[in-house]
Amino acid sequence: MVLVTKQSGELEEFRPEKVENALIRAGVNRGLAADIISEVTRRLYDGITTDEIYGMAFRLLDEHDDPAATRYGLKRAIMRLGPSGFPFEKFFSKVLEAYGFKTAVNQKMRGACVEQEVDIVAEDGRNRYMIECKYHNSQGVYTGLKEAMYTFARFQDLVDGGNDFTVPWLVCNTKCSSEAIKYGKCKGMNLTSWGYPPKGSLQELIDNKRVYPVTILRSVDDGVKNKLASSGIILARDLMGRDFQGLKSITGLSERKLKDVLKEVEGILV
Numbered sequence: 001m002v003l004v005t006k007q008s009g010e011l012e013e014f015r016p017e018k019v020e021n022a023l024i025r026a027g028v029n030r031g032l033a034a035d036i037i038s039e040v041t042r043r044l045y046d047g048i049t050t051d052e053i054y055g056m057a058f059r060l061l062d063e064h065d066d067p068a069a070t071r072y073g074l075k076r077a078i079m080r081l082g083p084s085g086f087p088f089e090k091f092f093s094k095v096l097e098a099y100g101f102k103t104a105v106n107q108k109m110r111g112a113c114v115e116q117e118v119d120i121v122a123e124d125g126r127n128r129y130m131i132e133c134k135y136h137n138s139q140g141v142y143t144g145l146k147e148a149m150y151t152f153a154r155f156q157d158l159v160d161g162g163n164d165f166t167v168p169w170l171v172c173n174t175k176c177s178s179e180a181i182k183y184g185k186c187k188g189m190n191l192t193s194w195g196y197p198p199k200g201s202l203q204e205l206i207d208n209k210r211v212y213p214v215t216i217l218r219s220v221d222d223g224v225k226n227k228l229a230s231s232g233i234i235l236a237r238d239l240m241g242r243d244f245q246g247l248k249s250i251t252g253l254s255e256r257k258l259k260d261v262l263k264e265v266e267g268i269l270v
Helices: 016-025 030-043 050-062 068-072 074-079 088-098 145-160 178-187 202-209 222-230 244-251 255-269
Strands: 003-005 011-013 102-110 115-123 128-134 167-172 190-192
Touching (some): 003 050, 016 050, 016 068, 050 068, 074 202, 088 115, 088 202, 115 145, 128 145, 167 178, 178 190, 222 244
Parallel strands (some): 128 167
Antiparallel strands (some): 102 115, 115 128
């Protein structure tokens, strides 16, 4: 039995199905996933971190030049949203739009007690959601009870101030604590995080509609991604169908390099 060091510092027994599921979600066929798990298992040692395990699996996958290698890096791509200038709320609003929601970001609204800026206002024809986004650019940071209570308090103040919100919604790019989940259920609040809820988690919402951020691209550096961000290009798929010369002007890439980027985008959207 090999013990693995989790992000929290706790030790747990290595569970190969976790890595295998991540590979399969990224589009890796089961045969290749099994080969990668076999090699990862062979290289394990007591105390190895989860980051090292997933990094090892990524490198093994990358050796096969499979487009799934890009999708497998989704969690890290989201971690790069902040440093690269992408507000997380703008990205999540695009995810919601892919599911038919109408959204508006960074809306200033008057509550009963104070004026607030709401990260995302979303509507789906049944409910009007006040969405609070909590973004972390490092793994192992939980969104906890305090953030859940804060979100509900903001929601209540806005409703008391005459705004017609029906559901509070807390979204984060890491994990929610068990207490935050318990409180959210008690208050009828939506919670979306990495791995929660079991159906409709953040990664599932992204994977199902292929709404990947441009930070997932491996063929360009952060400088190019920042240029795309400042031009309002948030999703990788937003690059498809755009004017080639216009993209060349925005990114400063050579024609050959830009073609490589578009080829990568096409690969991850398949």
